Amino acid sequence: MSLKGKVALVTGGSRGIGRAITLKLASEGADVIINYFRKTSSAEATAQEAQAKGVRAHIIKANLAEAEKIDSMFDEIAAKFGRLDILVSNAASGVARAGLELDTRGWQWTMDINARAFLLCAQRAARLMPSGGKMVAISSLGSRLVWPIYTAVGVSKAALEMLVRYLAIELAPKGIAVNGVAPGAVETEALKLYSQAAPGQAVKSTPVGRMVQPEDVANVVTFLCTDAADMVRGQIIVIDGGMSLTTSGPLVVEGGSHG
Numbered sequence: 001m002s003l004k005g006k007v008a009l010v011t012g013g014s015r016g017i018g019r020a021i022t023l024k025l026a027s028e029g030a031d032v033i034i035n036y037f038r039k040t041s042s043a044e045a046t047a048q049e050a051q052a053k054g055v056r057a058h059i060i061k062a063n064l065a066e067a068e069k070i071d072s073m074f075d076e077i078a079a080k081f082g083r084l085d086i087l088v089s090n091a092a093s094g095v096a097r098a099g100l101e102l103d104t105r106g107w108q109w110t111m112d113i114n115a116r117a118f119l120l121c122a123q124r125a126a127r128l129m130p131s132g133g134k135m136v137a138i139s140s141l142g143s144r145l146v147w148p149i150y151t152a153v154g155v156s157k158a159a160l161e162m163l164v165r166y167l168a169i170e171l172a173p174k175g176i177a178v179n180g181v182a183p184g185a186v187e188t189e190a191l192k193l194y195s196q197a198a199p200g201q202a203v204k205s206t207p208v209g210r211m212v213q214p215e216d217v218a219n220v221v222t223f224l225c226t227d228a229a230d231m232v233r234g235q236i237i238v239i240d241g242g243m244s245l246t247t248s249g250p251l252v253v254e255g256g257s258h259g
């Protein structure tokens with residue numbers, strides 16, 4: 001699965017699932033650009049880990065809720081690297097409220113980071129991508145399942161998935177592949193924040209008998225970034241150890257602010 005010589009941007013690539021994706025792409029030889037928002041120390045630590053694998057790693061602080069910040073991030077990428085082969089749209093945030101409790105600010109924030117940012121990043125990335133480029137968006141099972149207080153994030157992920165399909169068709173003639181992945185509950189810091197369910201509950205409702213790890217997601221994303229996956233277009237690959245297929249259903253999200 002060599003990605004030697006490729007340049008990859010992972011939004012929210014500093015922590016959690018994004019960090020695992022950054023490190024997996026670096027292990028396969030790609031130079032990595034790590035976007036983050038608040039925690040510079042995490043971004044620096046992940047960049048150091050990537051560099052230890054023998055690739056270039058560059059960090060860019062940018063709040064993807066702001067269109068101008070996305071523009072300046074891509075200006076920086078163009079100036080420093082001159083190209084982009086891989087875009088992984090992973091950063092996400094969201095307001096955790098039931099639909100009837102949602103206000104316009106929370107709705108807008110969630111939509112801007114989780115859905116609009118992918119559109120804006122894809123528009124700029126496409127200009128830097130040669131034929132053979134790959135885009136992968138990180139969605140969630142909450143795009144199709146209804147969980148308490150996941151309304152805004154779930155709807156934003158549904159929009160993201162539809163965007164994957166439209167962009168896959170629009171960018172196919174340019175030789176750029178666009179796909180997504182939808183993980184179930186993944187063991188990250190974010191999960192602890194928004195789920196009050198005991199870890200054992202998630203394991204119990206996963207037929208494979210363990211929770212999805214960030215590395216499980218990173219492996220599939222990295223495969224989608226290789227030429228071996230070139231005929232996979234506009235698909236959303238579920239990564240949940242079979243959880244969503246069982247009648248006991250997936251982990252119920254009960255509290256918190258992210259997903």
Ligand SMILES: NC(=O)c1ccc[n+]([C@@H]2O[C@H](COP(=O)([O-])OP(=O)(O)OC[C@H]3O[C@@H](n4cnc5c(N)ncnc54)[C@H](OP(=O)(O)O)[C@@H]3O)[C@@H](O)[C@H]2O)c1
Nearest residue numbers: 012016017036037038039063064091092140186188190259
């Ligand atoms: N964890 C799960 O169970 C789960 C399940 C399904 C899908 N997902 C999806 O997987 C992806 C990663 O989730 P995670 O659990 O790894 O999240 P996480 O641990 O909270 O990490 C979020 C990352 O996104 C960055 N970020 C947050 N807001 C941003 C903004 N406005 N602009 C730029 N960067 C921003 C963070 O940077 P800073 O640290 O600097 O703020 C961090 O690098 C998300 O798309 C999420 O919806 C997660």
